[in-house]
Amino acid sequence: MNNTTVNIQSDFVLTGAELQKITALIYQRAGIVLTHQKHDMVYNRLTRRLRQLGMKTFTAYLNLLESNPFSDEWQQFINALTTNLTSFFREAYHFPVLAEHARSRQSNYSVWCTAAATGEEPCSIAMTLHEALGPHLNGPCIWATDIDTEVLAKAKTGVYRHTDIQNLTPEQKRAWFLRGTGAQREQVKVKPALLSTIHYQQLNLLSPEWRVPAPFDTRFDAIFCRNVMIYFDKPTQLRILQRFENMLKPGGLLFVGHSENFSNINGPFRLRGQSVYCLTQERA
Structure with missing residues (x-):
């Protein structure tokens, strides 16, 4: 990458060398691949941190990060460069598949939602499981993780705008919100009965170990990893898919985003439906 500059506002200048360092660091820490099309996004998001810290240059900020590999600022750096686009029942065709699969197994059914964001996806999973299994649900059944601590803090509150749930059925609104x-009349709050089925936790998919908390089993019936792999390169995607094999029960389902296709990757996953893969039984 050359040393051209991105100068969107007069108070900060982002050089090509600084941008190259930023893209290398976010790849090392989170596996996220940033292309040159994301230059403006990087600039806009990180200048907020520079202002908050009273820094004048991106180089000073990068020096702060690299001077302490265990600094809390690394999490702020990751939070700033993570994209969190979500909604209730996004890619809705997945949820009837989940419901059917849950009814076929019933007891101790569990799901890992790997990109919980602000909580809409795990809440959608929880509503689906409640409607499918009812009394068979017992305690937390959804492990909801995300690399971004700020969105997880919002997810844990279970508070949303009323417009966020406008596409839910009247029955779902009454049952779960x-x-x-x-002053809060334009807000809704998830009922404790639904929120109690979700265990939120910060987790980086690049971490060498994924520690599943109690009371979950070490394997899940289903994993949601939707619109996450698009931010990773092919080697990282393959490593994560290989690790997912050990996190699913035989016959378990992997839900991915509509633009993510892993049919050409050799392994035990077989395409079952639209962006849904099944772990073959012989992996038990």
Whole structure:
């Protein structure tokens, strides 16, 4: 990459060398591949951190990061460069497949949601499992993780705008949400009965070890990893898929994003439906 500059605002200048360092560091820490098309995004998001820290240059910020590999600022760096686009029942065709699979297994059914973001996806999974299994659900059944600590903090509150749930059915709204009053009248809150089935936790998919917390088994019936792999290069995708093999029960399902296709990768996953893969039984 050359040393051309990206100068969007007069108070900061991002050089090509600084941008190259940023893309290398986010790849090392989170596996995220940033292309030159993301230059403006990087600039806009990181200048907020520079202002908050009272720094004048990107080089000073990079020096702060590299001077302490265990600094809390690394998490802020990751949070700033992570994209979190989500909604309730996004890619809705997945949820009837999940419901059918859950009914076929029933007891102790568990799901790992690997990109929980602000909680809409794990809540959608929880609603689906409640409607499919009812009394067969017992305690936390969804492990909801994300690399971004800021979005997880919001997810844990279970508070959303009323417009966020406008596409849910009236029955779902009544069953699982409380409408705010007064100053909070435009907000809704997830009912404790639904929120209690979700265990939120920060996790980096690049971490050498994925420690599954109690009371979950070490293997899940289904894994949601939707619109995550698109940010990784092919070697990273393959490593994560290989690790998912050991995290799924035989016959378990892997849900991926609509633009993610792994049919050409040799392994035990077989395409079952639209962006849904099944772990073959012989992997038990």
